Structures are given as C-alpha cells and as structure tokens.
Amino acid sequence: MVQRGDTLSYLSRRFGLTVAELAEANCIEDPNNLTAGQLLFVPPGSNVTPPAPPTPGAAAPTRLPGDYPSFNCGNPAATISQPLAGTVLRGAFAVYGTATHPSFQFYRLQVSGSDTADADFATLQVYPAQVYNGQLGTVNASAFAPGDYWLRLTVVDITGNYLPQCTVRVRFEG
Secondary structure, three states, X not given: OOOOOOOHHHHHHHHOOOHHHXXXXXXXXXXXXXXXXXXXXXXXXXXXXXXXXXXXXXXXXOEOOOOOOEEOXXXXXXXXXXXXXXXXXXXXXXXXXXXXXXXXXXXXXXXXOOOOOHHXXXXXXXXXXXXXXXXXXXXXXXXXXXXXXEEEEEEEEOOOOEOOOEEEEEEEOO
C-alpha cells in the first residue's frame, strides 16, 4: 500500500524491481502520479513483497486485552506474523507471514465470524506462490460487520494435504 511520500522509484528499489516492471504490473502510465493508500501489486512470480516499513510517527495498532488467542501458528512454514491476536483492524490491512512447503500447491486466507470449524470459514483468496516473511494478502475489515473474527492461513501441498492451519483472533471495526 502506497504511503504518503512514496515514489515509484523508491518502491521499485525496495522490491528489487525496475520502475518499468512495477509500473507495468499496476497499469501506471505516469510513474510520478501515485496516491497515498493506493494498493500496488508486484509482477506474478516475483514473490518479493517485504513487510511494510514502520511509518514514522504512526500510532501502533491497538491490541485488546483478554481472550484473543492464536493457535497452530508454531510451524514457521505456515504462520501469520501480523496482525497479532487481539489487534483492532480498520479498513484495508495487510496480513504478513510465511506460506511455504517443499511440495507447495497454494495457500489461502480465510475468515470466520463465529467458530473455528472448517465449515465456519469463508475463503477470501487463494494464492499460487509461496511467501517467506512477506505479505500474504490484504483484507478489508470494512467489508465485515464490526466484531471479533478468526483469520486463518492454510498451506496446501500437491497431494491436497495441509499443514496445521495458523488461526488468529482479531477485531474488525470497519
């Protein structure tokens, strides 16, 4: 997501791409015309999305006290590193972590507003490329009614089996 002051030149260097590659991947005709909040994509297969840098002066995300657990997130090949359990999320936010496997087929991000049974989760997106310590995807909290939700990452191998599903409890506030 473009932050105030970002340039296409800065972002392309950050992602290890040329300005032309990043502009082409995002259908940007004028590389000098970026808007804060604009969502940019890296070319398919590049898998170079690093965690967002800290924004100077930005407030840290609000974390709630109480029972906001995460579970099955101990496997470094299938983990959500951000948002942390108990984080209050507003608008579009990025989910960071790792989704890898020696026989990788895809990974998916899911959400549930009720329980943690498989039938309670809706798939938000399926991704065909592995990610290591990077952005797994984005979620728009505004698309959901305010409340507590489960975010889940599932890494699936070529046989259709999956690693333990990293699941994190968060709160959406629009």
